[in-house]
Amino acid sequence: MSQTHASHLSIDQQGAVLTLTLNRPESLNSLTAVLVADLLRALDDAAAQPDVRCVVFTGAGRAFCAGQDLKDPAVVSDGPTPKDLGAVVGSNYKPLVLRLRSMPVPTLAAVNGVAAGAGASLALTCDMVVARRSAAFIQAFSAIGLIPDSGATWLLPRLVGRARALGLAMLGDKLSAEEAQRIGLIWACVDDDAFDAQVGVLAQRLASLPTKVLVRTRQLLDQGLTSPLEQALDAEAAAQRELGFAADYVEGLAAFAQKRAPRFTDR
Structure with a gap:
């Protein structure tokens, strides 16, 4: 089955594999409150479907996800008082991260391009991460005066240790997919021309396992x-x-x- 939501989330199921594609390529698939809500709803639906045995999470176009859309009304103040970003994290991203981490099926992030900010966090929350060789990961928080969120402070030290986690979070440098694999941040870095095929093979393999x-x-x-x-x-x-x-x-x-x-x- 295939379905596209007005909030730019595409849903496609092939056999036992359900693929969720962030589909705002003109905005590098940045996240809005509406898109996050639809993504959470789609994950809940997938969790309830007995014929789904693996969920693939990816992005359309040249990016996986650039993180929170800073033009989204959810974070843009309409007056002199700034929006409460803690409330945004608590109401939007906390439920989404917890849902991803508690899915009753394996989850696979297919990082087709840059994964920045909350986009990187959501990718790393998945059980396995496969990235194009041309992709990159960026903890893009300190550059705008914020701390890493969406689970990044919990995930990074567990994945790569405290020293690397601090360096990535504080400096916000772009980390290539190849280097991300080398330091154990992700499962695999795949040549661009082989990416789609290898993601498909891995997803089908996960779906066939117990x-x-x-x-x-x-x-x-x-x-x-x-x-x-x-x-x-x-x-x-x-x-x-x-x-x-x-x-x-x-x-x-x-x-x-x-x-x-x-x-x-x-x-």
Whole structure:
């Protein structure tokens, strides 16, 4: 199915893969309050659809997402008092980041161009990030007198360590996709002419894997960053207990014994 919203979010489903495309190329896919709301609604809808097993998040044109649209009425004051940006982050971006992080299916950010500010944060919130070699990541906050938001202060040190996180956040330098892969910020940097094909292959692969297992893995890895070893071991045991009674485990064992590809169905 394919659908385009007036708020410039395109939705396309091919098999078990749902692709959400920010479609404001003339504004480098910058985010408005309306677009954020539609994106959140689309993610909620995808989470409720049992036939969706992977969500791909990308942008139209030459950018992935330039972050918050600074001309959006949500952030532009109509009087002498500035808008409360904390309220914007709390009401718009916090729910969106939490929704992405709690999706019941794997999420893949296909970064086709520059990802800046909140756009970079949303890409890095996804389970896996694949970027064109010509793409770049920019923590574009300090240049306008703001701190990184949309989860960036939580994500960056976990992905690349405190020293690199501080450098990226304070200086706001453009980070190439190749360097982003080298330092572990993203999963893969792909040549531009192979990007679409490789994103498609990876999305289909994620959709074919045991969905519940992938989601539990995400949860345990996130929890393990701040959990003592004994607690992590207990969480692993609880997850294995649950998954060991699930149909996908039975199917995985049968497929292994029969030397065939498994057909996972749990979600």
